[in-house]
Amino acid sequence: MMYFKMLSRSKLIALVFLIIVLGLPQFFAFQSLREEYGGVLRVAFMSDMETQNVLYQQSWWSYIVTSMCYDTLVVFDPSIKVTPWLATKWNVSNDGLVWTLEIVKNATWHDGVPLTSEDVAFTFNYIKEKEVAPFISRVEFIDHVEVIDKYTVRFYLSEKSATFLTRTLRSVPILPKHIWGGIEKPEEFKNDKFIGSGMFVFEGRVPEQYIKLKTNEKYWGKKPYVDGVIIKIYKDLDSMIMALRAGEVDVVPWYSPAAVIPDLEADPNIAIDNSPDYYVYITYFNIKKHPLDVKEFRHALAYATDREEIVKTVIGTKYGEPQYSLIASALDFWYNPNLPKYKFNITKAKEILDKLGYIDTNGDGVREDENGKPIELEINPPNYDPVRIRAAQLMQLWWTELGLRVSVVPLDFDTMINKAYVKHDFCMVMVGDGDLDPDYMLSTMCSWEYVEYGMNCMGYNSSLWDQLYREQRVEVDLNKRREIIWKMQEIFADELPMLPLYMQYCTYPYRTDTFIGYVPFPSGIVTDVNPWTWLKVHRVVKPTPTTTPPVTTPTTPTIPMSTPITTPIVTPTPPAAPGLEMWVIGIVVVIIVILAVAIAIRRRK
Structure with a gap:
């Protein structure tokens, strides 16, 4: 004063x-x-979770929800570097066999029970003890895990692993021991309460209608800006795009059809991401069925598949690329660019079939195998994806020209996955598959994965492949590991137990007048490996009506396919101040x- x-x-x-x-x-x-802060983000899905059992999920849609409600020990940051998450730090012994991790001290499960190293040790020991098929390749080299103290855990490996951080610790959801500890048969557990430790709490789900999540107010890390997320289930992509335009949803985590992209780009309230994708869209062959068990027959199908035409007419050359390996070309360090591409050649495909003795003996237009049985093939794309359905129809056209009887039968995703990965009772399924570490895709051809819920639905079995897989997994020198992986891709290109078709850029559309802050990431702004969007996305702070500036559409950084996948990605600019x-x-x-x-x-x- x-x-x-x-x-x-x-x-x-x-x-x-x-x-x-x-x-x-x-x-x-x-x-x-x-x-x-505040608001509920509305996300459109094209399929519901096929199960809430986080150990036996097979769909990308399920993976996204699980990643929002469950934590892993480490994650990738937007520049694809391993970053601490539940684990705050770690050290490894000189021989690479003993890893000691410290975890956060303030984490709790959604039901209020503290999360400790007991839960971490339990998760990995339980998965290994119960031989949980989808996780076999991620834990088989772990001998055991022990608790050192309340927040310290130690992993003992039976062999060195180049993928221990990048795949195992990054992709295994930590389970609450007090819930899963009493489950004798994990494959039968419904996990109705869906209790994790993640940044969102599961509030409820009406199958095929919506999934409701709320922000975890007691989350151990930085909390999201939004109050929650509601995931709305739509029957097809057209319905999702219409809902976005109408303002019923805020983001569509799926590839925009090339035909509607110009209209979406012209809307001042909609922007489109264009991140690269590491998912390859593949036709998996059941090589336990004849004549798909004949390698040369599979070669003929490859020659009779015009992958460039599929991209050109179905996806658009601006929005996708043909693929020739089980490793996406976007992972350019690991991708072998020297593989045979089986350039489209119907004449050569027919010559291969003639040489095999598969000819039309009765003049009905359909070739018979060596036993006189007409060659009939059925392709099952998921019924929600128009791109895969159209690609299957083109393959049907070309393969019919070969003299084969081909049918295209779209299936709902749950049925398709059950036929292929559980019962192994299928001919061909079309699945998008991939990971940022090539270990996962390589594991899909390992013999031990040919079990119920395993990743090898094809029935491929090769002792050489299994040996090389283990060699690349223990090789910590990146260049030496790449040599092995390139050699494995050469074997793959000759064996062809699956037929890679295409990769799409992540042209995911989102509204810019409701929420912004989506973080570009390989495989999209909304995906199961990108927690950064959930931490950054926030409501648009709208200026007062008297001084409203013209709306501008924020541009999403584009990552060229030739750029290394470790290139940093720029995060969106925060909103402007009030009017x-x-x-x-x-x-x-x-x-x-x-x-x-x-x-x-x-x-x-």
């Missing part, structure tokens, strides 16, 4: 001006930040308060 008494009128005015100039921006920046009208009100309030104080002081003389 004495300080105000000593000020002249001119100095008092100058003080007021400084307070306005220096203080109000901070005040309104805080207000802007506060306004970013001018709030500034005026704030200025007036501050002036009135300070002048009132000054006048009151001067009157006390």
Whole structure:
């Protein structure tokens, strides 16, 4: 108070001006930040979770929900570097066989039970003990895991692993021991409560309609801006795009059809991501069925499949690329570019079939095998994906020209996965598959994966492949590991137990007038390996109507296919400060308060 008494009128005015100039921006920046919080993000899915059992999920849609509600020990950051998550730090013995990890000390399960190293050790020991098929390749080299103290856990490996961080610790969801510990048959557990430790809490689900998640207010890490997420299930892509345009959803985590991209781009309230994808869309052959068990027959099918035409007519050359390996070309360090491409050649395909003795002996237009049985093939794409359905129809056209009887039967995803990966009772299925570490795709051809829920639905069995797989997994020198992986891709290109078709860029559309902050990432702004979007996405802070600026569509960084996958990705710019009208009100309030104080002081003389 004495300080105000000593000020002249001119100095008092100058003080007021400084307070306005220096203080109000901070005040309104805080207000802007506060306004970013809240709201429910609406996400469109084209398929429901096929199961809430996180150990036996097979669909990408299920993986996304699990990644939101369950934590792993480490994650990839947007530049594809291993980053601590539940594990805060780790060290490894000189021989690479003993890994000691410390975990966060403030994590709890969604039911309030503390998360400790007991849960971490239990998760890996349980998966190994129960021989959980989808995780076999990720844990088979772990001998056992022990608890050191409440927040320290130690892994003992039977052999070195180049993928221990990048695949095992990154992709295994940590389970609550107090829930899963009493489950004798994990494959039968429904996991209705879906209790994890992740940033979102499972609130409920109406099958084929919606999944409702709320933000975990007790999350151990940085909490999301949004109050929650509601996932709406739509029957097809057209319905999802229509819902986005109508403002019923905020983001569609699926590839935009090339035909509608220009219209979406013309909408000032919609933007489109264009991240590369590591998923390859593949036709898996059941090589336990004849004549798919004949390698040369599979070669003929490859020659009779015009992958460039599929990309050109179905996807668009701006939005996808033909693929020739089980490793995506986007993973350019691991991808072998020197593989045979089986360029489209119907004549050569017919010559191969003639040489095999598969000819049309009765003139009905269909070739018979060596036993006189007509060659009939059935292709099963998922019924929600128009791209795979159209690709299957083109393959049907070309293969019919070969003299084969081909049918295309779209199936709902659950049925397709059950036929291929559980019962192994199928001819061909079309699946998108991949991971940022090539270990996963290589494991799909390992003999031990040919079990119920295993990743090898084809029935491929090769001792050489199994040996090379283990060699690449233990090779910690990146260049030496790449040599092995390139050799495995050469074997793959000759054996062809599956037929790679294409890769699509992640042209995921989203509204820019409701939420922004989506983080570009290989495989898209919304995916099972990208937790950063959930931490960054926030409500748009809208200016007051009197000073509303023109809406601009934020551009998403594009990562060229030739750029290494480790190239850093720029995150979106935060929203602007509030409009001018709030500034005026704030200025007036501050002036009135300070002048009132000054006048009151001067009157006390």
